[in-house]
Amino acid sequence: MLSVAQKRAMARQMLLRQPDDSAARIAAAAASARGLAFRPVASGRIVRHVILTGATGFLGAYLLRDLLRTPGVQVTCLARAADDAAARTRVMAALAGTGTADPGPDRLRALAHDLAAQPGGNAALAEAVRSAEALVNCAARVNFTDRYGQARAANVEAVRHLLGLAQGGLRFHQVSTVAVFATGAFAGRRVTEATPPAIAPFASAHGYCQSKLAAELMLRTAAEAGLDATLYRPGLIGWDTVTGRGNAADFLTHFLAASLRIGALPRIPIALSIAPVGYVAEAIVATVLADAQRAGPLHLLGEAPMPMPEVAAALAAAGRPVELVGYDDWLARLDADAESPLRPLSLLLPDRFADDADARPPSLFDSLSTDRGVPIDDARTRAGLARLGVALPRNAALNFAAYLKEHLG
Numbered sequence: 001m002l003s004v005a006q007k008r009a010m011a012r013q014m015l016l017r018q019p020d021d022s023a024a025r026i027a028a029a030a031a032s033a034r035g036l037a038f039r040p041v042a043s044g045r046i047v048r049h050v051i052l053t054g055a056t057g058f059l060g061a062y063l064l065r066d067l068l069r070t071p072g073v074q075v076t077c078l079a080r081a082a083d084d085a086a087a088r089t090r091v092m093a094a095l096a097g098t099g100t101a102d103p104g105p106d107r108l109r110a111l112a113h114d115l116a117a118q119p120g121g122n123a124a125l126a127e128a129v130r131s132a133e134a135l136v137n138c139a140a141r142v143n144f145t146d147r148y149g150q151a152r153a154a155n156v157e158a159v160r161h162l163l164g165l166a167q168g169g170l171r172f173h174q175v176s177t178v179a180v181f182a183t184g185a186f187a188g189r190r191v192t193e194a195t196p197p198a199i200a201p202f203a204s205a206h207g208y209c210q211s212k213l214a215a216e217l218m219l220r221t222a223a224e225a226g227l228d229a230t231l232y233r234p235g236l237i238g239w240d241t242v243t244g245r246g247n248a249a250d251f252l253t254h255f256l257a258a259s260l261r262i263g264a265l266p267r268i269p270i271a272l273s274i275a276p277v278g279y280v281a282e283a284i285v286a287t288v289l290a291d292a293q294r295a296g297p298l299h300l301l302g303e304a305p306m307p308m309p310e311v312a313a314a315l316a317a318a319g320r321p322v323e324l325v326g327y328d329d330w331l332a333r334l335d336a337d338a339e340s341p342l343r344p345l346s347l348l349l350p351d352r353f354a355d356d357a358d359a360r361p362p363s364l365f366d367s368l369s370t371d372r373g374v375p376i377d378d379a380r381t382r383a384g385l386a387r388l389g390v391a392l393p394r395n396a397a398l399n400f401a402a403y404l405k406e407h408l409g
């Protein structure tokens with residue numbers, strides 16, 4: 001029987017085995033938008049109709065909630081389902097999770113649409129495209145163990161498909177990620193909203209980040225051809241600070257649940273930057289509805305990165321005290337917990353955790369932190385959002401207690 005350490009070594013080998021040829025594929029994806037023509041979009045229109053993807057997901061449901069909070073705004077959601085009725089049922093279930101009632105068919109429509117399969121001619125979609133002013137692409141395959149080839153259909157080809165829809169004069173809003181900067185190219189540099197991402201080697205196991213970069217670069221090519229596109233780059237999207245509802249499937253929830261079970265957090269130089277989902281959604285929706293020409297990109301981060309002792313203090317204040325222990329100790333306790341919510345993901349964690357970011361192989365922990373040696377700046381975003389009346393909640397208002405109660409009982 002293999003020890004946990006042996007299984008962990010095997011998992012890492014499997015992830016790193018294949019050569020990483022994604023740079024050429026990312027460049028090809030970016031080039032694929034060359035030659036597209038886009039009808040110009042006038043600025044400052046009153047946005048009445050928005051096409052939204054990803055509404056059945058965590059952030060997308062909050063985007064839908066906030067769009068519908070604006071009187072008169074109609075939303076057409078593209079969602080995976082067998083037919084339009086099933087798509088509506090799925091979208092309504094996600095919306096209900098945010099505490100929002102059915103706004104009725106005049107305000108909310110859903111069309112069955114698998115973005116990875118890129119279905120062709122659909123009269124209802126064509127009609128929606130004609131009447132909408134904006135398209136918000138929040139859908140993505142969010143899987144940190146993907147290779148580029150696995151993420152490409154949903155995260156890259158889907159964007160190429162949506163560009164086809166936008167050609168008739170839709171403003172394109174793309175939910176991206178700060179992880180597009182998680183390459184060697186930016187080490188030691190401060191990344192601001194004005195910094196363009198670039199193709200550079202990612203760790204080979206980061207197909208998700210590569211696919212999000214490919215989508216951004218494709219949109220950049222399209223923008224050169226006249227597309228009006230705005231990019232939103234969240235870091236780690238945290239829970240709803242009012243209800244405590246978080247993304248039950250994300251690494252943060254599993255990490256905290258697993259750590260609470262063993263009564264310990266690892267003392268590692270990772271600082272959590274938690275941007276509450278309500279803030280991220282409010283920021284995006286306010287920008288979409290403001291309809292400004294070529295706004296952004298926007299960097300949507302938490303108030304300030306929280307080092308592990310601060311996370312431990314927040315847990316203690318929420319009535320869940322934990323010890324801070326060395327990484328080796330934390331991992332040993334985790335491996336000894338047969339019921340750990342981090343299984344089997346814990347097999348992808350590093351055996352050791354080097355203090356120096358450069359000496360550390362990429363790992364799932366990177367999804368918790370926005371500053372893997374690359375400080376990300378959001379000053380311009382905060383100032384722009386303040387003008388739209390959107391304020392970033394303070395870490396003290398994160399409401400860990402509600403989140404822990406909601407997810408961990």
Ligand SMILES: NC(=O)c1ccc[n+]([C@@H]2O[C@H](COP(=O)([O-])OP(=O)(O)OC[C@H]3O[C@@H](n4cnc5c(N)ncnc54)[C@H](OP(=O)(O)O)[C@@H]3O)[C@@H](O)[C@H]2O)c1
Nearest residue numbers: 054056057058059080114115116138139140177234236237
């Ligand atoms: N969560 C974070 O911390 C974070 C951080 C930075 C950026 N982001 C970005 O934020 C966006 C939303 O993330 P999330 O955490 O809310 O993800 P999520 O909960 O996994 O939701 C993903 C959404 O995308 C949809 N989707 C995936 N593949 C699709 C396809 N082939 N066709 C149609 N829809 C498809 C999913 O539909 P199904 O319900 O059918 O699966 C779901 O609605 C993503 O673009 C992600 O890259 C997230």
